Amino acid sequence: MNRPTTTKDCTSSPEDGNPLDTRFLNVALKIISTQRAAVTHLESYYQTNDLARAALSASIDIIHLTFQNPDSQGKLIISGIGKSGKLGEKLAATFTSLGLQSCFLHPTDALHGDLGIIQPKDAVLMLTSSGRTPELINLLPHIPRQIPIIVLASCAKSSDCKISRLRPNSILLPAPVHESEEVSIGIPVPTTTTVNAHAVGNSLAVAVSARLYAERGKCVVGVFRSNHPGGAIGERLRSGLMAGSVRSRL
Numbered sequence: 716m717n718r719p720t721t722t723k724d725c726t727s728s729p730e731d732g733n734p735l736d737t738r739f740l741n742v743a744l745k746i747i748s749t750q751r752a753a754v755t756h757l758e759s760y761y762q763t764n765d766l767a768r769a770a771l772s773a774s775i776d777i778i779h780l781t782f783q784n785p786d787s788q789g790k791l792i793i794s795g796i797g798k799s800g801k802l803g804e805k806l807a808a809t810f811t812s813l814g815l816q817s818c819f820l821h822p823t824d825a826l827h828g829d830l831g832i833i834q835p836k837d838a839v840l841m842l843t844s845s846g847r848t849p850e851l852i853n854l855l856p857h858i859p860r861q862i863p864i865i866v867l868a869s870c871a872k873s874s875d876c877k878i879s880r881l882r883p884n885s886i887l888l889p890a891p892v893h894e895s896e897e898v899s900i901g902i903p904v905p906t907t908t909t910v911n912a913h914a915v916g917n918s919l920a921v922a923v924s925a926r927l928y929a930e931r932g933k934c935v936v937g938v939f940r941s942n943h944p945g946g947a948i949g950e951r952l953r954s955g956l957m958a959g960s961v962r963s964r965l
Contacts, residue, residue, distance in 0.1 A: 745900070746900060746906060749899045749900065749906070749907060750906060750907055750910045752893055753892050753893055753907035753910055753911055754910060754911065754914055756891075756892070756893035757890065757891070757892075757911045757914060757915070760889075760891060767871075767889050770886055770887060770888050770889065771888060771915075771918070771919075773886050774865045774886055774888050774919060775919060775922050775923055775926065777838050777863045777865060777886065778791055778815070778838055778840075778865075778919060778923045779923050779926055779927060780838075781836065781837065781838040781863075782815055782816070782923070782927055783927070783930075785931075787836065788816070788836065789834060789835075789836030789837040789838065790816040790817060790818060790834075790836075790837050790838075791807075791810055791815060791816070791817040791818075791837070791838050791839075791840060792817070792818055792819075792820050792832065792833060792837055792838070792839045792840070793806055793807045793810075793817060793818070793819050793820070793839075793840045793841075793842065794819070794820045794821070794822050794825070794839065794840070794841050794842070794851065794854065795822070795841065795842030795843060795848070795851070796821070796822055796823070796848060796850045796851070797905075798844075798905040798909050799842035799843055799844060799848070799905075799909070799912070800819070800821065800842070802842055802909055802912055802913055802916070803819050803840075803842045804819045805913075806840075806842075806913075806916040806917070806920065807819040809916070809917065809920045810920045810923075813920055813921070813923075813924040813935065813938060814924065814928075814938040815920065815923060815924055815927070818832065820832060820833075822848075822850040822851050822853070822854045823850055825854055825857070826853065826854065826857070830857055833858060833859075833862060835859070835861065835862070837862060838862065838863045838864075838865070839858060839862055839863070839864045839865070840864075840865045840867060840916075840919075841864060841865070841866045841867065841878060842867050842868075842912060842916075843866065843867070843868050843878060844868065844869045844905065844908045844909075844912070845868070845869070845870075846866065846868040846869070846870040846875060846876030846877055846878055846879065846887075847876070847877035847878065848878070851878055852877065852878060852881065855878065855881055855882055860884070863884075863885075863886075864882055864884075864885040864886070865885065865886045865888050866878050866879050866882075866885050866886065866887050866888065867888045867890060867912055867915060867916060868887065868888070868889065868890065869889070869890055869891055869892060869908050869911070869912075870887060870889060870891070871889050871891045872887075872889075873887045888915060888919075890908070890911040890912045890914070890915045891911070892907040892908055892911055893907075894907075896908065921935075924938070
């Protein structure tokens with residue numbers, strides 16, 4: 716079947732002798748620019764806000780303590796729903812690849828039997844953009860009080876985060892954006908909020924692993940290499956090892 720003709724083929728390129736249709740290319744570039752602005756704002760926020768820095772430091776301490784004892788260590792349980800849940804799955808994989816045992820707990824499944832995964836030495840990291848995700852709020856009463864909870868949210872203050880208000884001994888780890896997604900792109904599709912939450916979550920994983928292995932006289936690269944032998948990353952790590960070019964900067 717012949718492809719129907721149109722007045723403008725948006726897949727055309729200069730190589731075809733036709734100019735690119737830049738209308739939607741510009742939309743894509745605007746989203747990239749907006750996400751860059753969000754991370755730049757986040758970096759400045761953590762460089763200048765003492766409360767945010769204290770929350771980040773306390774979060775590193777809590778997760779580090781969870782893994783500090785190699786003989787009786789706990790694990791990090793990450794929970795969220797929707798886009799935050801998908802991000803939680805990725806962060807759990809990142810922590811695990813760095814040798815920090817982590818798992819994702821769906822908040823609804825938790826109420827249907829998966830609560831058994833939470834053990835006394837564990838810590839919980841909740842991901843929520845709004846700070847008032849109903850499924851996480853429903854989960855809160857079933858997490859023992861002695862289990863430390865970190866709430867990674869777009870909220871800048873605990874008073875704006877319902878989960879933090881309901882669990883006063885939790886830590887609010889803020890990941891605010893410079894402007895709402897409704898303002899940035901016209902629809903509340905998770906973009907800048909998930910980018911910033913991802914950035915803060917990655918910072919936790921790398922910072923905790925760097926601290927833990929420095930105390931044990933190990934190298935983060937060596938641990939990661941042993942856990943990631945496959946794919947292009949594994950190949951680069953093996954090549955770097957043989958060439959003596961892999962050096963940890965942490």
